[in-house]
Amino acid sequence: MAAAWYLAANAAGNLAARHMGLGFGFLGDTANFDIPFKLIAWDDSNSYARALLVCTLNTLLVSLMSIIAATLLGLLVGIMRLSANWLVRNIALVFIELVRNTPQLVQIIFWYVAVLQTLPPIRQSIALPGGLLLNIRGLYLPILHIRDGSTALTWLAVALLLATPLLWPARVAGRRIGAWALLSAAGAAVAFAATVEDVEMPALRGFNIGGGTQIPPELVALWAGLTIYGSAFIAEIVRAAIMAVPNGQREAALGLGLHPGQVLTHVVLPQAVRIMIPPMTSQYLNIIKGSSLGAAVAYPELFQIFAGTVLNQSGRELETILILMAIFLTISLLTSAFMNWYNRRVALVER
Amino acid sequence: MLLPGISSPPAPRVNHAGGAGLYAAPGIALRWLTMLSGKPDDRPLRRQRDWLQMTHSEADNMLRSCVRAVLVGGICAGLLGWAGAPARAEVNSPTLDAIKKRGELICGIDTGIPGYAFQDSSGEWQGLDVSYCRAIADAVLGSPKKVKFIPLTAKVRFTVLKSGEIDVLIRDSEHSFKRNTDMGLEEPAVNFFTGQTFMVRKSLGVKHLKELDGATMCVETGTTLETNIADYNRSNNIKIKTLLFEKPEEAFAAAESGRCDGYTDDGGSVAAARSTMKTPADWMFIPETIGGLQPLGPLTRQGDEAWTRLVKWVHYSMLEAEVLGITKANAAEKAKNPTDPDVRRFFGVEGDFGKLLGVDNGWAGRIVMDIGNYGELYEATFGSNGGLGLPRGMNNLFSNGGLQTLPTWH
Known part of the structure; x- marks a missing residue:
């Protein structure tokens, strides 16, 4: 306790000596930089807080x-x-x-x-079956555009597909369903195909591969x-x-x-x-x-974007590192809580 | 893992101001103790009593002696002040004191980029920024060798500077409003004027920056470069993407391998990047620059004006040498019985210019003898005389149409 108190007092004293305040208001400021890979929408004019969310999701994804x-x-x-x-x-x-x-x-x-x-470079991409392209910029996959208003049906199809192996050993009136379970998979495939409006294939456009999605x-x-x-x-x-x-x-x-x-x-x-x-x-x-x-x-x-770009642009060392530690701590504690359960x-x- | 500097402040200002804080501490502690023990501090009361018991003549005497003491004291102080007049501008700089005590300058530089700071085949650090570190050490400690170089990534550089682990940061760092105000740093001198430049493969056939819409650029993270690109994208409604790397070498390698379409950085760094490519001739610079003029130079911590001033005048001394035509080769010659008043001032024959900075008067002469003047240094690092072959352009002296200007020495 005493050591923690001493460290906190020391940090506060040194911050004051350097005319640096401690505050988290900077999270609302405009970030004004690009994040090359994201799971949710990101625009240069979004705030640092949004950048934090984007890079936290990236960390969670890869973990x-x-x-x-x-x-x-x-x-x-x-x-x-x-x-x-x-x-x-x-x-x-x-x-x-x-x-x-x-x-x-x-x-x-x-x-x-x-x-x-x-x-190979993009102009000599390796074309894989199914319209996939592999090159130094990554693996490019086609994406499916789902018809408006049929999202629920799509999810139902996915759920049916996932449930097929579970149906296989189930019994109805004492008899195993067995191969009949394939019917649900087939139904799911039909339902899924019906909801797809069109397929966007990756192709070379200008400097980069346009269309599709990139890993x-x-x-x-x-x-x-x-x-x-x-x-x-x-x-x-x-x-x-x-x-x-x-x-x-x-x-x-x-x-x-x-x-x-x-x-x-x-x-x-x-x-x-x-x-x-x-x-x-x-x-x-x-x-x-x-x-x-x-x-x-x-x-x-998290570490690159938040403790790198954000830290450097905002000059808020202590705050960014504290946030970073808090987020890693939260993720880790939640993981161990789940594993303990x-x-x-x-x-x-x-x- | 708290920031290292937060727990160990460098050269605390209070200690250097004569340890006032230290000596006051026991007194304060004593007063606290008496307060805690409940014993009233009755000194003012007693003094009051003495005053009441005095007779008028006693009071007169006391007044008279007071006046006498003030007069004598005043004259003495005046005499002392006169005797000590040359020391009136006593340089008070904790950083400078710490360096002299340590016998070594700790200088933050780049992790390795031709032109600014790189290790030659024998492992010696070379480059424009490195030479500035050496020049400062030469001025303060009398030898360009008394420098400890700390290579820093762009990401950590300001934190390390602010925490006091280095004395000065000379790491091709841009001077900006936010760094000067929000981040608490001083920007003493601009040793390199440039603009953010893009380098792409010639085979792409790009003529203008706007044609890069959709392209990906390899960039060093934690810089103003990302912000400049974001601004350019927003104002032109295009999308130049960035891929962020920790160190310039990693970004060069990714550009070379084709992961990105090119590399972007300040003009000097891009020239450096091209020199490291397998076939430099395959790469071209796009003529436009973005982000306006980028002034790069040393940065110091706020709160030590004398030290910031010294760094500033080391830069000016190298410009002054060029203006006066003093070079590494002819400096020893020119230092012998100079007649020109400017040259006399430069070599410390006349005036106390070194002392006013907190160093000895031979400082400027030493810098030009060991390092050379600004023009020579530019040619050896970026220019055509052993450098990267980048024309001097904006970095010419004002008299040659460049931006490098300097105050007079009066």
Whole structure:
């Protein structure tokens, strides 16, 4: 308490000595700069507060994408690491040791400079099937324009499509639905096609590819860097958790006549999940915090836009850094609150 | 992770003013203690009592002695003042004191850009801004080598300067209204006039800036460049996009690889960028500039006028040398028995110009002998004599149609 008080008093004293006030009024000022990648509308004449929202969403996007991808990849590598096959086991080992023992920043810059910057220039774009274009500026996807007033139908179609795998094992009057579930998917596809007004294909226009939507290489590099680095650690967590499941469980399952795949998915993994959740939480937090390395590859996330451009233009060092810390703290605390809730939900209830 | 400087203030002004705050502290503490212990401070009362008990003659005597004391004191003070007249402009600068005590100037420079600040093949820092750091060290400490260079990104430069980790920032930084007022910085001198310039591949066939609608430019983040582009977009109703990088090298590399259509920065930096490209001849400058005139130069913290003044006059001394025709080569020659009054003042033979800045009188002569005059420095860094081949243009002396002007030395 005393130390915090001293630090606060010291900061206030030094601010006064430098004729710097502490205030958050600057957030309403016009930003007057461009943000190259955004999820919501952004205009140069918007305020700093809007810039904060735009870059927070960018940070959340890359964090969420990385967490999902790192979990899946980590699970795969962790299981590979325990495989009975020598080659599979050692590929996983080399991957983990290589990734875990090189700095994360170096990896992100590697993906950006050594991999993505060697793609061809826009005039020699690689045309992928489905009208996709791949070049040094990123991956260009076609976008669909939905007819006015039919948004609800579109969402219904998406929901139907997502529900199809859930319908598959369901039973009606004691009989499995099975292949009949495909009917809902087909219905969804028809409904979806009906709502699409037209498809906008990416094409070369002037300096850039016009039309369609773009996934910039900065996002891909950061995503790849965070995912692959995180997955190596997650793989080790997965391996540790699987090995922590008592061997008797496995033997009993095999004794009941389940084949090895079933043993893994029905017996071992459900128990391993309980063990891996707490260390996984801190790994997820590392991924979220690591997203600030995006500044090195020009990805407009919180740290680059807010602690970079906004800080420099407004000259409000203390305020911008305080806001930045508060936002990261909030995201991290919410993540761990969710993971703790999930942990309690799946924990064994012992009586 | 608070800002480093906030917790450790550099050269606090109070301490240098004779430690007044420090000496007053015990007295204040004592008064507080007596207040806390409830013992009344009765000194004024006692004095009042003494006054009442005095006789008239005693009072007269006292008055007389008071008048005498005032007179004597006044004459003494006058004498002292006269004797100490040359020291009347005693330079009081915490930054200058700190540098002299440290024996080293701490100078904030760019992280590496030809022309302004870059490391040569032997690892030595070179460039226009670097030479300014050396010139200041030469003036203050008598040697151009007594400098510690701190390479700073555009993003952190002002924070580092304001927190006091560096003495002066000479990092191709634009002088602006907001930096001078809102951000609490001083702008002593302009060592490079330029304008925001765009560099694109010749093969794009762009002639005017407006044709760049839809193009993406690689830019260094945390600069006025982004704002200038935003303004240009708004006033011309076009859209030039930007991709923001931490360091100029990263932005150069991305432009080279084709991630952006070009690179934009001040004229000097763009010339530097072109010199680092694989085939510089493939790249061209668009003739138009935006953001008006960009004056670049050193920046200092507010609240130390004497230090800001010194930085300003180091710049003027290099211009003065050029006006007087004093060069690195002929300086030693010209310093011997000069007759021209201006040259006599420059070399400190006449007048106390160094002392008025808080340094010795040979400061200006040393700068030109070790670094050269402004014109020589420009040619060696940006110009054709070992530099980037950028014509001097706006950076010529006023007498040659440029913008570099200077006050007289009287």
